[in-house]
Amino acid sequence: MSKQVIATLVLIPFLLFYGLFFSCVQAAGEKEERSWQDEAIYFMMVDRFNNGDSKNDKDVNTTDLQAYNGGDLKGITKQLDYIQDMGFTAILLTPVVDNEEDGYHGYWTKDFYKVEEHFGSMADMKELVKEAHKRDMKVILDFVAGYTGSKNPWLFDKQKQGWYQQEQGENEQIQIIEESPLAGLPHLNFENKEVRKFLINNAKWWVQQTDIDGFRLEDMQSVPKDFWGEFVRGVKAVKQDFFFIGDVSAVDASSVAEYQNMGIGSFLNISSYKNMTKVFSQTGQSPNELYKDWKSDQVVYPNPYLLGNFLDNQNTKRFTRVALEEKQYPPTRLRLALAYLFTSPGIPIMYYGTEIALDGGDPPDNRRLMDFKTDADFLKYISKLGELRKQLPSLRRGTFEMVYDKGGMSVFKRTYQEETTIIALNNTKKTQKVHLTREQLDTNKELHGLMEEDIIRPAKDGYYLVLDRETANVYALAEKTGLNIPFISVLVGINVLFVIFLILVRRRRKKS
Incomplete structure (x- = not known):
C-alpha cells in the first residue's frame, strides 16, 4: 500500500472530527450584532x-x-x-x-x-x-x-x-x-x-x-x-x-x-x-x-x-x-x-x-x-x-406572551426566530401544576428546565409544569432527547477507519 493511501486513511478520521467541530463553532459564532x-x-x-x-x-x-x-x-x-x-x-x-x-x-x-x-x-x-x-x-x-x-x-x-x-x-x-423636585438646588x-x-x-x-x-x-x-x-x-x-x-x-x-x-x-x-x-x-x-x-x-x-x-x-x-x-x-x-x-x-x-x-x-x-x-x-x-x-x-429580543395566569401562578412564552423559551413564575404559597396545551407549544419537542434542571416530555394533550412555591424556572423548547444518529455515525466511521488502518499497517509489516 502506498504511503499516500496510508496518510489519507490516517487523516480521514481527523478531518471528519474537526469538520464536525468547526461546523459547530461556526454555527455558534453566527450571532447578530450586539445591540x-x-x-x-x-x-x-x-x-x-x-x-x-x-x-x-x-x-x-x-x-x-x-x-x-x-x-x-x-x-x-x-x-x-x-x-x-x-x-x-x-x-x-x-x-x-x-x-x-x-x-x-x-x-x-x-x-x-x-x-x-x-x-x-x-x-x-x-x-x-x-x-x-x-x-x-x-x-x-x-x-x-x-x-x-x-x-x-x-x-x-x-x-x-x-x-x-x-x-x-x-x-x-x-x-x-x-418648587422643584430637587428643592434647594x-x-x-x-x-x-x-x-x-x-x-x-x-x-x-x-x-x-x-x-x-x-x-x-x-x-x-x-x-x-x-x-x-x-x-x-x-x-x-x-x-x-x-x-x-x-x-x-x-x-x-x-x-x-x-x-x-x-x-x-x-x-x-x-x-x-x-x-x-x-x-x-x-x-x-x-x-x-x-x-x-x-x-x-x-x-x-x-x-x-x-x-x-x-x-x-x-x-x-x-x-x-x-x-x-x-x-x-x-x-x-x-x-x-x-x-x-x-x-x-x-x-x-x-x-x-x-x-x-x-x-x-x-x-x-x-x-x-x-x-x-x-x-x-x-x-x-x-x-x-x-x-x-x-x-x-429570545430572552433579549423575543416576543412576550402571557400564556397562563391564575392566583399568582403565571407563565410567559418568548419566541425569537426558531428559539422558544418559557418563563414560569410561582408567586404563591403552594406547589402549582400548569397545563400548557398543544396549541400553545409544539408537542413534537420537549421542555428543558434551565434554572432548575428538569426535562418535561409532552403528554397527549400538551405539557404539564410543576413548580414549588415561590420559585421560578426558565425552560427551553428543544428537540426530543435520544440517540444522536449523525454524531454516532461519525464516531462509528472514525473507529472503523482506524481499525482498517491498523489492519493495513499490520499486513505491510508482515510483507516487510
Missing part, C-alpha cells in the same frame, strides 16, 4: 461601592450615610470581574464630577470639568473605562444638566449672570427654586445660549477624554425638550453609537415618549418599577399589570426593548425594605423579582447590593456601603440568570 437591548446593567453609587484607594479618604466616615464613605473609581475597577461574573455587560455610575462638600452622591456639581477628588483622578476614570472595554463591558455615566450645587462658584460670578433662573435684579445671589437658565453651549461641550469633552459609551440623563423634565435635541446631536457627532437613557418623572408613558423626538430611545421604566415592586414584594399577586405595561409600551415606543427596567435605585426604597414591610423573606422575593427582571423585555438594571439583599429605606438609607460577603447560592442564582440572558436571544 443595547442585549445589555444587562449593574448600577453603582460610586462612593458606596468599594474603596480601592485609601489615599483619597479625606473626611471619610463610614458611620454617617450623609458623609463620604470611601468608595472610588479604583474600587470599581478592582471589582469588574465580580460584576461580569454575575452576567452584567455594562456598568452605570452616579456622577463622578467634582462636587461640593458632602456631595458624596455626585449631584451637587461644583466643577463640570474635574473628577471628584474623593473618587480619584481623570487617569483613574480612563483606566476604569479601559479595563471595562477589555472585558467587552460598556460604561455609562450619570449626566446632570439641569442644575448645580447650591454653593457653585457660578452663583457669585459676574461673568455668569443670566446663567441661572430667577435672578434677583442686580443681586449676584440667585433665588433657589423651591439652583436651576440653570436654558434661554441663555452660553449655558447650552457649555453643557454640550462639556458632555463631548467627557466622551473624548474617557471613551465612555453612554449617559443616563438625570431629571430630564427640568430642562426644555429642545435642548436635549441639540445635546444628542452634539454628542453623537463625537461618538455615533453613543447611548442615552433618560430619567423622566412623568405620570404616563406618552409624556415620557415625547422625548424620543429629541433622539433619545431609552428611558427608565417607572411604571414597570412600581408594578414589579407591588407584584413581587408579596405572594398571591398576578403580573398582569406588568403585562399590560408591556402591551402599552409596544404602542407608545418605537423600540420598547430599550426601556430600562429596575427594582430600585438611589432615589427609592430598597426592594428588600418593601418586602420586609410586607412581612416577607427578602431573598425569596428577590429571586422571583430578578427572574422576571432578567427574562422580560427591556434592559435589566440592578442596583448594587441587590445580590446581598441590602436593606434600606428612603434616601440616604438606601445608599448603604456595599458588603462583599455574599451568599454563594444567591450569587449563583443571579449569575445563572445573567448567563441565560446572554445565551438565549
Whole structure:
C-alpha cells in the first residue's frame, strides 16, 4: 500500500472530527450584532461601592450615610470581574464630577470639568473605562444638566449672570427654586445660549477624554425638550453609537415618549418599577399589570426593548425594605423579582447590593456601603440568570406572551426566530401544576428546565409544569432527547477507519 493511501486513511478520521467541530463553532459564532437591548446593567453609587484607594479618604466616615464613605473609581475597577461574573455587560455610575462638600452622591456639581477628588483622578476614570472595554463591558455615566450645587462658584460670578433662573435684579445671589423636585438646588437658565453651549461641550469633552459609551440623563423634565435635541446631536457627532437613557418623572408613558423626538430611545421604566415592586414584594399577586405595561409600551415606543427596567435605585426604597414591610423573606422575593427582571423585555438594571439583599429605606438609607460577603447560592442564582440572558436571544429580543395566569401562578412564552423559551413564575404559597396545551407549544419537542434542571416530555394533550412555591424556572423548547444518529455515525466511521488502518499497517509489516 502506498504511503499516500496510508496518510489519507490516517487523516480521514481527523478531518471528519474537526469538520464536525468547526461546523459547530461556526454555527455558534453566527450571532447578530450586539445591540443595547442585549445589555444587562449593574448600577453603582460610586462612593458606596468599594474603596480601592485609601489615599483619597479625606473626611471619610463610614458611620454617617450623609458623609463620604470611601468608595472610588479604583474600587470599581478592582471589582469588574465580580460584576461580569454575575452576567452584567455594562456598568452605570452616579456622577463622578467634582462636587461640593458632602456631595458624596455626585449631584451637587461644583466643577463640570474635574473628577471628584474623593473618587480619584481623570487617569483613574480612563483606566476604569479601559479595563471595562477589555472585558467587552460598556460604561455609562450619570449626566446632570439641569442644575448645580447650591454653593457653585457660578452663583457669585459676574461673568455668569443670566446663567441661572430667577435672578434677583442686580443681586449676584440667585433665588433657589423651591418648587422643584430637587428643592434647594439652583436651576440653570436654558434661554441663555452660553449655558447650552457649555453643557454640550462639556458632555463631548467627557466622551473624548474617557471613551465612555453612554449617559443616563438625570431629571430630564427640568430642562426644555429642545435642548436635549441639540445635546444628542452634539454628542453623537463625537461618538455615533453613543447611548442615552433618560430619567423622566412623568405620570404616563406618552409624556415620557415625547422625548424620543429629541433622539433619545431609552428611558427608565417607572411604571414597570412600581408594578414589579407591588407584584413581587408579596405572594398571591398576578403580573398582569406588568403585562399590560408591556402591551402599552409596544404602542407608545418605537423600540420598547430599550426601556430600562429596575427594582430600585438611589432615589427609592430598597426592594428588600418593601418586602420586609410586607412581612416577607427578602431573598425569596428577590429571586422571583430578578427572574422576571432578567427574562422580560427591556434592559435589566440592578442596583448594587441587590445580590446581598441590602436593606434600606428612603434616601440616604438606601445608599448603604456595599458588603462583599455574599451568599454563594444567591450569587449563583443571579449569575445563572445573567448567563441565560446572554445565551438565549429570545430572552433579549423575543416576543412576550402571557400564556397562563391564575392566583399568582403565571407563565410567559418568548419566541425569537426558531428559539422558544418559557418563563414560569410561582408567586404563591403552594406547589402549582400548569397545563400548557398543544396549541400553545409544539408537542413534537420537549421542555428543558434551565434554572432548575428538569426535562418535561409532552403528554397527549400538551405539557404539564410543576413548580414549588415561590420559585421560578426558565425552560427551553428543544428537540426530543435520544440517540444522536449523525454524531454516532461519525464516531462509528472514525473507529472503523482506524481499525482498517491498523489492519493495513499490520499486513505491510508482515510483507516487510
